[in-house]
Every structure is written in C-alpha cells, then in structure tokens.
Amino acid sequence: DSGVTQTPKHLITATGQRVTLRCSPRSGDLSVYWYQQSLDQGLQFLIQYYNGEERAKGNILERFSAQQFPDLHSELNLSSLELGDSALYFCASSALAGYNEQFFGPGTRLTVL
Amino acid sequence: GENVEQHPSTLSVQEGDSAVIKCTYSDSASNYFPWYKQELGKRPQLIIDIRSNVGEKKDQRIAVTLNKTAKHFSLHITETQPEDSAVYFCAASMRSGGYQKVTFGTGTKLQVIP
Numbered sequence: 001d002s003g004v005t006q007t008p009k010h011l012i013t014a015t016g017q018r019v020t021l022r023c024s025p026r027s028g029d030l031s032v033y034w035y036q037q038s039l040d041q042g043l044q045f046l047i048q049y050y051n052g053e054e055r056a057k058g059n060i061l062e063r064f065s066a067q068q069f070p071d072l073h074s075e076l077n078l079s080s081l082e083l084g085d086s087a088l089y090f091c092a093s094s095a096l097a098g099y100n101e102q103f104f105g106p107g108t109r110l111t112v113l
Numbered sequence: 114g115e116n117v118e119q120h121p122s123t124l125s126v127q128e129g130d131s132a133v134i135k136c137t138y139s140d141s142a143s144n145y146f147p148w149y150k151q152e153l154g155k156r157p158q159l160i161i162d163i164r165s166n167v168g169e170k171k172d173q174r175i176a177v178t179l180n181k182t183a184k185h186f187s188l189h190i191t192e193t194q195p196e197d198s199a200v201y202f203c204a205a206s207m208r209s210g211g212y213q214k215v216t217f218g219t220g221t222k223l224q225v226i227p
Contacts, residue, residue, distance in 0.1 A: 002158075042218070042220040043217045055214075090157070094213055101159045104156040
C-alpha cells in the first residue's frame, strides 16, 4: 500500500457524460500528479499540482480539468467523454523534501461505452 | 522541456539471463532518475533510483548506471526470474521552483521465459 488512495476503483459511463476522479495523497505530500494509461501504453502525464496550485501541464485535453483542494486531495474532471478516454487513470504524490519518489495510487479504470 | 527516450520497447529473455534497459534524457538539469516496475493491472512501483552525484547503484539483482556526460542511464537485471516479467519505466526528474518535475520514458515490456 503506497498511502495514496483513489476512488472509485472502476467507473463505467456513456459517451458525452462527465465524471470526477478523486485522489488523496500520502500524508504530508504536497505534490499530486495525474497520469493516463491507455491499454498497452505508457504513462501519459496530464497535470501536476503543488500545494493547491497548478504547476505543470502535459497532454491534457481541454475537456479535462483538475484541482487540488486545501486539504491537498485532488480531483480530475473528465467531460464530454469519448470512447478513446477509456483508460486507467493514476494519481501519484511526492514529498517536497527528501527522495523525490512518486507514490502511485491503485488507479481508476474508466470505461466509456 | 525534458525528453526521455527508452529502449527497447519489448524485451524477451530466458530465465537466468540478464536484461538491460536503456534510457536517454535531454535536460542536464535532471538530477534524479527513478525506475518503476508495473505488473499487469497494478500500479507502478519504484524499484531503484539514482541521483546525479552517483554513477552506479545496486540492490541485489538490480543495478542502475548513470552517465551524466552522455545523458543516459540504464537498468540491469541479473539472473532474471519469471516474476521479473512486467513493464519497466524510467524517469528523469528535476527540482523546479520548489516542486518536482518528472518525465517518464515510454516503457519496456520485459518477458522472462521459464
């Protein structure tokens, strides 16, 4: 167990819908990262937050948005869903100081039908 | 920005043989290089890492080497076992404005044949 939690574990929805994925980082970690992993693909970096502020953006679609709340949990919002958005979405967190290892959550598997 | 290339994309070895995965990075400011292992359907997990002030690090059957001049680093797995079969990701990381910026490679699918 990495200490990073993600909910829900699985999500099945229809095209055109909107969903929200939730991530709670390890206690004390200020940075949260979101990644998308499609079938047999690598980790596509989406966005990073640090202490509530957006710090880096990757290949995140305009239909996707995220935020990090004062209690440091983060949510990834996916709207106008398309079949191609079906993927495993990982959240990871890291500490400011010390080793810069990222700790990954168990992921949310999104299926768009 | 940083660009990390990883090779090969797939690798098959016989059990007991060694496996080597190579990565190159572009930004000399990167100073931390972790390797993650992802088993099928599971989360990526750190298996070994190296900082830029070290040339080599070993942990049992796993070792990582870093060549800062050439901007490349490699993962070496000796005496491979079937449970080593997984996807391995390299990453290059740097501190930027008090937070960490991480770029992952595209992954190597390792298959260890019993």
